[in-house]
Amino acid sequence: MAMKLYAHPFSSYCQKVLIALYENDILFEYRMLAPDDAQVTAELEALWPLKRFPVLVDDGRTVVESSIIIEHLGIHHPGQVRLIPEEARVALDVRMMDRFFDNYVMTPMQKIVFDSIRLAENRDRQGVAEAQGMLDTAYRWLDEAMAGREWAAGDAFSLADCAAAPALFYADWTHPIGETFTNVHAYRRRLLARLSFARAVDEARPYRPLFPLGAPDRD
Structure with a gap:
């Protein structure tokens, strides 16, 4: 089947x-x-x-x-790329970073995007400001965490990077990553160059007009 x-x-x-x-x-x-x-x-x-x-x-x-x-x-369906490490302690680091990207990058990003499509009288200015603050804090923490790392949890591409790629991709469109966070920018570029994510990005290009905040041309 x-x-x-x-x-x-x-x-x-x-x-x-x-x-x-x-x-x-x-x-x-x-x-x-x-x-x-x-x-x-x-x-x-x-x-x-x-x-x-x-x-x-x-x-x-x-x-x-x-x-x-x-x-x-x-x-x-195991393959050559093991997205969850066999070693339990290493796997915990991967899962923690996965939750970081989902909870502290993807979630506030979506809060801002969804708020933008509400009627003006129903918008949550305080909630958006809190989401923007959460993203700034997440970018700052991630910039320090990525110092010396190639991928989110170390040297191997993992579940955490699957989470990071779309989270950082859309978050930077929504609330731009500060220029001083050079490690985050470099990591985002590595993710965009990864063939699996590049394919996903290309498949989504026809739908960019759906992004309510406007999709930039740079990606």
């Missing part, structure tokens, strides 16, 4: 999973979600009533949440 991924190429969390799939050339059926495709949307809702994506269906099993999907792939 073919593995199916319910996703959209412009979604940050979908890109996180796509990177993992592309890193190890894992075959799957792309069930792309679109407003005009009621069938795929209905399939997603039947699988996961919360209707959040990505959702993976593998051999009849439904797997939700991007980090869990990547862990599932590592167990059931």
Whole structure:
């Protein structure tokens, strides 16, 4: 039975999973979600009533949440690139960085983006300011953490980098990374040069007009 991924190429969390799939050339059926495709949307809702994506269906099993999907792939479809290290203590560092990017970069970034599409009278100025402050703090911490590192958790590309790539990509569009954070900028460039993420970025290019804050030409 073919593995199916319910996703959209412009979604940050979908890109996180796509990177993992592309890193190890894992075959799957792309069930792309679109407003005009009621069938795929209905399939997603039947699988996961919360209707959040990505959702993976593998051999009849439904797997939700991007980090869990990547862990599932590592167990059931291992490849040359091990995104979760075998050594438990090293794996903890990878998982911590994964949560850092999801909770402290992706989440405040999305807060700002979602607020921008609200009616003006419903916008949350305080919430946006807090999200911007969280991003500035996250950039500062990450700049120190990345000193001397190639990838988020050390020398090997991992789950943490799958999370970092779309998080930093869209965060810099939303609330630019300060010029003084040279380690973060260099890391973001390395992520963009990684073939798996470059492919995900290219696949999403047709959808850039959907970004409510305006997508810059530099990426």
